[in-house]
Amino acid sequence: MNAEIITIGDELLLGQVIDTNAAWLGQELNKNGLRVHFKSTISDTHEAILKALYEAQQRSDVVVLTGGLGPTKDDVTKIALAQFFNTRLILNQKVLDWVTSIFSKRNLPMLESNQQQAMVPENCEVLWNKNGTAPGMWFFENDTAYISMPGVPFEMKSIFEEEAIPKLKSVFTFPEIIHRTLQTCSIGESYLADLISPVEENLPSYIKLAYLPDVGSVRLRFSAYGSRNHKPEAALNQIIKQVYELAGQYIFGEESDTLQKVVGKMLKEKNYTIATAESCTGGFVSHLLTSVAGSSVYFKGGIVAYANEIKINELYVDPKILESAGAVSEACVIAMAENLCKKMKTDYGIATSGIAGPDGGSIDKPVGTVWIALATPDKTITRKYNMGDNRERTIQRTALVALDMLRKNLSGLVQANTF
Amino acid sequence: MNAEIITIGDELLLGQVIDTNAAWLGQELNKNGLRVHFKSTISDTHEAILKALYEAQQRSDVVVLTGGLGPTKDDVTKIALAQFFNTRLILNQKVLDWVTSIFSKRNLPMLESNQQQAMVPENCEVLWNKNGTAPGMWFFENDTAYISMPGVPFEMKSIFEEEAIPKLKSVFTFPEIIHRTLQTCSIGESYLADLISPVEENLPSYIKLAYLPDVGSVRLRFSAYGSRNHKPEAALNQIIKQVYELAGQYIFGEESDTLQKVVGKMLKEKNYTIATAESCTGGFVSHLLTSVAGSSVYFKGGIVAYANEIKINELYVDPKILESAGAVSEACVIAMAENLCKKMKTDYGIATSGIAGPDGGSIDKPVGTVWIALATPDKTITRKYNMGDNRERTIQRTALVALDMLRKNLSGLVQANTF
Numbered sequence: 001m002n003a004e005i006i007t008i009g010d011e012l013l014l015g016q017v018i019d020t021n022a023a024w025l026g027q028e029l030n031k032n033g034l035r036v037h038f039k040s041t042i043s044d045t046h047e048a049i050l051k052a053l054y055e056a057q058q059r060s061d062v063v064v065l066t067g068g069l070g071p072t073k074d075d076v077t078k079i080a081l082a083q084f085f086n087t088r089l090i091l092n093q094k095v096l097d098w099v100t101s102i103f104s105k106r107n108l109p110m111l112e113s114n115q116q117q118a119m120v121p122e123n124c125e126v127l128w129n130k131n132g133t134a135p136g137m138w139f140f141e142n143d144t145a146y147i148s149m150p151g152v153p154f155e156m157k158s159i160f161e162e163e164a165i166p167k168l169k170s171v172f173t174f175p176e177i178i179h180r181t182l183q184t185c186s187i188g189e190s191y192l193a194d195l196i197s198p199v200e201e202n203l204p205s206y207i208k209l210a211y212l213p214d215v216g217s218v219r220l221r222f223s224a225y226g227s228r229n230h231k232p233e234a235a236l237n238q239i240i241k242q243v244y245e246l247a248g249q250y251i252f253g254e255e256s257d258t259l260q261k262v263v264g265k266m267l268k269e270k271n272y273t274i275a276t277a278e279s280c281t282g283g284f285v286s287h288l289l290t291s292v293a294g295s296s297v298y299f300k301g302g303i304v305a306y307a308n309e310i311k312i313n314e315l316y317v318d319p320k321i322l323e324s325a326g327a328v329s330e331a332c333v334i335a336m337a338e339n340l341c342k343k344m345k346t347d348y349g350i351a352t353s354g355i356a357g358p359d360g361g362s363i364d365k366p367v368g369t370v371w372i373a374l375a376t377p378d379k380t381i382t383r384k385y386n387m388g389d390n391r392e393r394t395i396q397r398t399a400l401v402a403l404d405m406l407r408k409n410l411s412g413l414v415q416a417n418t419f
Numbered sequence: 420m421n422a423e424i425i426t427i428g429d430e431l432l433l434g435q436v437i438d439t440n441a442a443w444l445g446q447e448l449n450k451n452g453l454r455v456h457f458k459s460t461i462s463d464t465h466e467a468i469l470k471a472l473y474e475a476q477q478r479s480d481v482v483v484l485t486g487g488l489g490p491t492k493d494d495v496t497k498i499a500l501a502q503f504f505n506t507r508l509i510l511n512q513k514v515l516d517w518v519t520s521i522f523s524k525r526n527l528p529m530l531e532s533n534q535q536q537a538m539v540p541e542n543c544e545v546l547w548n549k550n551g552t553a554p555g556m557w558f559f560e561n562d563t564a565y566i567s568m569p570g571v572p573f574e575m576k577s578i579f580e581e582e583a584i585p586k587l588k589s590v591f592t593f594p595e596i597i598h599r600t601l602q603t604c605s606i607g608e609s610y611l612a613d614l615i616s617p618v619e620e621n622l623p624s625y626i627k628l629a630y631l632p633d634v635g636s637v638r639l640r641f642s643a644y645g646s647r648n649h650k651p652e653a654a655l656n657q658i659i660k661q662v663y664e665l666a667g668q669y670i671f672g673e674e675s676d677t678l679q680k681v682v683g684k685m686l687k688e689k690n691y692t693i694a695t696a697e698s699c700t701g702g703f704v705s706h707l708l709t710s711v712a713g714s715s716v717y718f719k720g721g722i723v724a725y726a727n728e729i730k731i732n733e734l735y736v737d738p739k740i741l742e743s744a745g746a747v748s749e750a751c752v753i754a755m756a757e758n759l760c761k762k763m764k765t766d767y768g769i770a771t772s773g774i775a776g777p778d779g780g781s782i783d784k785p786v787g788t789v790w791i792a793l794a795t796p797d798k799t800i801t802r803k804y805n806m807g808d809n810r811e812r813t814i815q816r817t818a819l820v821a822l823d824m825l826r827k828n829l830s831g832l833v834q835a836n837t838f
Contacts, residue, residue, distance in 0.1 A: 011631050013455045015445030016600075016640065019438060022460070026434030036432045037467075041441070041458035048456075070632075071609040106805065111609050131809070152632065154812070212435050276702070276723070282709025283695070283702030286723045290701025293777050293810055301729035303722055304695070304705045310720035310763060314733075344729060358712050391712055 001172065003029045004038040004060040006052050008067035008077055009151060012041045021066050021156055028160060032168070033177035033225075034062060044068045049080035053146075061144055062168065064160075067151030069134040071113035077148055078137070082121040085139060089119040092126055092135070099133045124148075127163035131155045138167050145171060176226030180236055182243060183257050184250040185217040186404045192218055195247045199239055206230060207239065215393050216400035217259075249413055252404065259403045260288040266410040267298035267348070272377075274406075275344040276302035277315055277336040279327060280354035280370060285399045300344050305336065315339050328353050328365055330382050333373035341375045348409075349375040350402045356391045370398050374405045381405060420594055422448045423457040423479040425471050427486035427496055428570060431460045440485050440572055447579060452593040453481060463487045468499035472565075480563055481587065483579075486570030488553040494535060496567055497556070501540040504558060508538040511545055511554070518552045546582035550574045557586055564590060595645030599655055601662060602676050603669040604636040605823045611637055614666045618658055626654060634812055635819035636678070668832050671823065678822045679707040685829040686717035686767070691796075693825070694763040695721035696734055696755040698746060699773035699789060704818045719763050724755065734758050747772050747784055749801050752792035760794045767828075768794035769821045775810045789817050793824045800824060 005025050011017045019041060026036045038059070042048040049068065056063040068077030082089050096118035103110040117133045120126060127136030132152060136159040139146040147164045149156045168174075184192060189211050193200070200209055206226075212219040222239060224232030244251060253262045267274055276286045286302040289295055303314050308327055311317040317335045325331045336351035354370030361367035368387045373380055383405060387394040424444050430436045438460060445455045457478070461467040468487065475482040487496030501508050515537035522529040536552045539545060546555030546568070553569040555578040566583045568575045587593075603611060608630050612619070619628055625645075631638040641658060643651030663670060672681045686693055695705045705721040708714055722733050727746055730736040736754045744750045755770035773789030780786035787806045792799055802824060806813040 010627075010629055011640070012442075013445055013458060014449045014598075014640075015442035015447075015455075016631060016638075018442040023431075023434035023437040026432055028434075030433050036434075037462060039432060039460040043456060070630075071612065108607075108610075111613055113609050113612065154634075154809070210433070210435055278702075281706075282714075282718075283697075283705030283721060283723065286702030286725075287700075287706050287814075290723070290725060291811065291814065293775075295701075296725055299701075300726040301723045301733070302702060302725075303733075304702065304709070304720045306705075306709060306715055306721075307719040313762075314720070314722075343732075356712075392710065395706075395710070 001034050001062070001175065002037045002060045003034040003062040003064065004040070004056055005029075005036060006049075006056065006063065006065045007039070007041045007151070008044050008049060008065060009041075010043055012067075013043060021151060021153055024153070024157065025064055025066070025160065028165070029062070029064070031177075031179050032165065033175040034168075044076050046076055046080050046083075049077055050084055053080065053084045057142070057144060061172070063144065063146045064164075065146070065148045066156050069148070069150040070152075071111070071117065071133070075116060075119075075134075078119070078121065081124070081137065081139065081146070081148060085121060085123050085141065087122045090122045092118050092120050095120070095126060095135050102133060125167075127159050127167070129155055129159050130162075131158055136160075136163060138164065140171060176232070178224045178226065178232050178236060180222045180224075180240055181255050182220040182222075182240070182251050183217065183253040183255075183259075184220065184247065185252055185259060185400055187218065187247070187250045189213045189218050192220070192247060192250065196220075196243055199242045199246065203239070204230070204235060206232065207235065216397040249408070252407055258292075259400060259407065260292050263403055263406050263410065264289065264292045264295055264298060266407070268294075270410065272347040272410075273298050273300050273345075274348040274350070275300050275340050275346040277340040277349060277351040278302060278304050279306060279311070279336075279352055280356045281352045281395050281399050281402075282306060282356075284395050285350055285352065285402055288399055288403065300346050303340065311336065315343075326365070328355055328369055328371055330371055330373075330384070333371040333382060334380050337373035337375035337380055347377050348406060349373075350406065351375070352398055352402060354385075354387070354394065354398060356394045357389055358391060368394055370394065372398065372402045372405065374402065374409060376409050381409065420453050420481070420591065421456045421479045422453040422481040422483065423459070423475055424448075424455060425468075425475065425482065425484045426458070426460045426570070427463050427468060427484060428460075429462055431486075432462060440570060440575055443572070443576065444483055444485070444579065447584070448481070448483070449596065449598070451584065451587075452596040453587075454596070463495050465495060465499050465502075468496055469503060472499065472503045476561075476563060480591070482563065482565045483583075484565070484567045485575050488567070488569045494538075494553075497538070497540065500543070500556065500558070500565070500567060504540060504542050504560065506541045509541045511537050511539050514539065514545060514554050521552060544586075546578050546586070548574055548578050549581075550577055555579075555582060557583065559590065595651065597643045597645070597651050597655055599641045599643075599659055600674050601639040601641075601659070601670050602636065602672040602674075602678075603639065603666065604671055604678060604819055606637065606666070606669045608632045608637050611639070611666060611669065614669075615639075615662055618661050618665065622658070623649070623654060625649065625651065626658065635816045668827070671826055677711075678819060678826065679711050682822055682826050682829065683708065683711045683714055683717060685826070687713075689829065691766040691829075692717050692719050692764075693767040693769070694719050694759050694765040696759040696768060696770040697721060697723050698725060698730070698755075698771055699775045700771045700814050700818050700821075701725060703814050704769055704771065704821055707818055707822065719765050722759065730755065734762075745784070747774055747788055747790055749790055749792075749803070752790040752801060753794075753799050756792040756794035756799055766796050767825060768792075769825065770794070771817055771821060773804075773806070773813065773817060775813045776808055777810060787813055789813065791817065791821045791824060793821065793828060795828050800828065 124137040132155040134150040341349040357367035543556040551574040558565040756768040760768040776786035
């Protein structure tokens with residue numbers, strides 16, 4: 001079972017947009033046991049799309065296309081597909097009703113170009129796009145499946161997960177493959193590899209391990225390929241158990257867990273509340289916490305204290321601390337976190353202060369220096385880090401480390417440097 | 420002049436690594452007037468690489484390969500290139516000396532696999548890799564240039580910029596190509612297309628327009644291909660001028676501008692300060708503002724008032740407003756924005772309150788209902804929106820719309836619904 005991915009658009013060839021769709025599709029296809037053997041990116045012209053389709057036909061069982069659909073793209077992919085399958089475009093009334101309803105709900109006039117979205121090749125089955133106006137399309141000819149979707153990532157993802165994958169499963173027999181993902185943070189890839197090397201060295205041949213690093217976190221994905229001779233599920237469970245024994249404290253969740261979801265669930269279960277007092281992270285910690293649906297149950301609010309006067313006026317940081325130790329200091333984050341909890345009447349408080357850069361560094365406190373404090377019901381925990389010299393990554397890493405300090409405390413894990 | 424990019428590696432096909440190299444190379448080639456007409460990603464096997472080379476030979480003048488080089492990759496690309504050019508691998512003493520010096524400097528033992536790095540196809544010219552042990556390679560045959568580089572991004576980038584581009588310029592005469600990008604927001608793709616249709620309908624054949632939509636924003640990219648008969652730069656300037664006349668109020672910047680950078684620059688120039696009072700956006704507006712280096716000059720701080728008690732205690736919202744009109748109301752966001760400015764002593768204040776969902780909606784105020792207020796030095800402006808039913812996008816769109824209200828006010832653009 002060979003799959004290939006064709007992403008369409010000059011913006012991809014020009015490098016104006018990084019092709020995250022192709023990576024996401026590669027992961028999803030692979031997760032379902034389909035091997036992606038080829039990916040290509042082509043221009044959004046009729047000729048390029050037709051050529052790519054003829055070549056794909058000869059070598060792949062599943063062909064996934066994204067892009068070249070939409071009111072201003074002249075729906076070039078749709079027209080090329082109609083020619084490739086030697087058919088014509090017809091009006092799909094259900095899609096037209098859907099597009100019309102979107103515009104009337106938002107009280108916006110519908111343009112001629114929006115009506116064109118409801119025209120699809122006669123031989124296709126529409127894959128429903130609940131997030132937009134350009135429908136996905138499914139074709140099946142000579143034992144090959146063709147899936148065409150718009151290039152907007154969130155539209156593409158829901159069409160693929162909810163519409164395309166079930167169609168594929170109804171047509172093909174997928175090889176048996178089981179994936180288990182462990183989510184880790186606060187540990188680098190090579191240290192993690194070192195820690196779990198006893199597991200990795202003894203993996204059976206039918207189980208593969210992949211390290212998927214991101215800013216501040218590493219996912220471990222175990223993939224077991226089934227057959228009659230072994231029970232991959234039982235073997236996988238045993239391996240996962242061993243990994244927990246070796247590196248349990250770094251594992252914050254499984255599958256698609258995020259740190260903010262995990263700590264949110266813990267706070268809710270234990271009936272705790274939380275607030276944030278952010279300097280260098282500028283609101284990113286509270287953004288992560290509130291990105292979780294239902295977070296209003298435990299998250300009360302926060303103060304972004306960027307200027308020193310806000311630290312003094314809103315968080316009652318003693319001006320003497322700012323004069324002597326400075327805003328990026330242990331004394332400052334302790335005061336921020338503890339006063340915050342009193343002020344907002346919460347059980348937990350997270351405070352951050354650091355030098356995100358590129359300016360503001362010194363010999364004593366280079367760019368990347370960050371202090372984090374976590375006020376808990378019985379003590380305040382602090383940590384100092386150097387997060388490196390990239391502003392964006394310093395903000396992200398600091399937020400994740402702060403949430404991980406909270407996770408460890410809520411889990412009863414021992415942390416050093418406590419007060 | 421057609422260029423193509425071949426990226427090599429199973430980690431790219433599996434989507435474990437997002438292919439940022441291809442995007443970067445696309446930008447660099449394009450900047451230099453070389454049109455990238457095709458990009459592909461292939462498996463790191465001898466067969467896949469050979470096949471890709473034979474196909475590339477037939478359609479491209481410049482072939483850029485990355486990946487499949489290095490001690491743990493078995494140098495598969497190098498071996499395939501030697502076979503493709505019908506030549507053998509020979510030792511390059513200069514490379515061997517370089518690799519040896521790297522290991523001795525770090526006091527590390529040199530392995531057999533590291534010595535192999537100094538073996539290169541006999542017909543290649545080495546492109547110096549000052550950041551690593553795997554050399555880049557340059558081949559020129561039948562008027563086609565082949566550039567092979569390691570996949571590690573910072574090694575690849577310096578080889579390409581410092582070694583490959585000068586070689587290309589010595590061999591080919593580069594065509595002239597000019598790109599101009601306009602950044603727009605607060606208008607949908609199809610409305611924007613409608614608005615600027617007089618420009619689009621009259622574009623000369625050598626100028627192309629692309630719409631690049633994202634959540635809450637659309638980029639317009641014009642590309643002009645030069646020749647002896649016309650002056651693309653002058654024509655492009657004329658077209659850009661017309662677009663500004665037709666849709667100027669929606670254009671917040673050019674090239675790689677972001678809304679937060681643009682409003683930050685305006686605030687700085689006018690010596691204004693700003694603060695945020697966020698409910699539904701949960702800190703995302705202040706995160707965007709503080710993601711800009713140097714934002715501490717104009718951004719003082721913010722209050723994330725998620726719970727009603729924080730709105731009352733920190734932002735002095737009258738409890739009667741919350742009882743009668745509710746937290747998601749015009750009266751509430753006006754109070755939040757105005758009291759915030761007084762409290763933090765800023766010229767501008769942004770306040771948001773809405774129902775991000777998935778719960779909390781009602782018939783009067785469905786999920787996605789959002790009120791935004793912008794307090795300015797002389798008045799407070801408000802807006803009501805329905806941002807749809809996806810939590811993440813409601814947060815993002817609300818933040819962008821709020822920043823765009825600020826931009827319009829700072830630019831002196833008229834906005835309706837003022838108070």
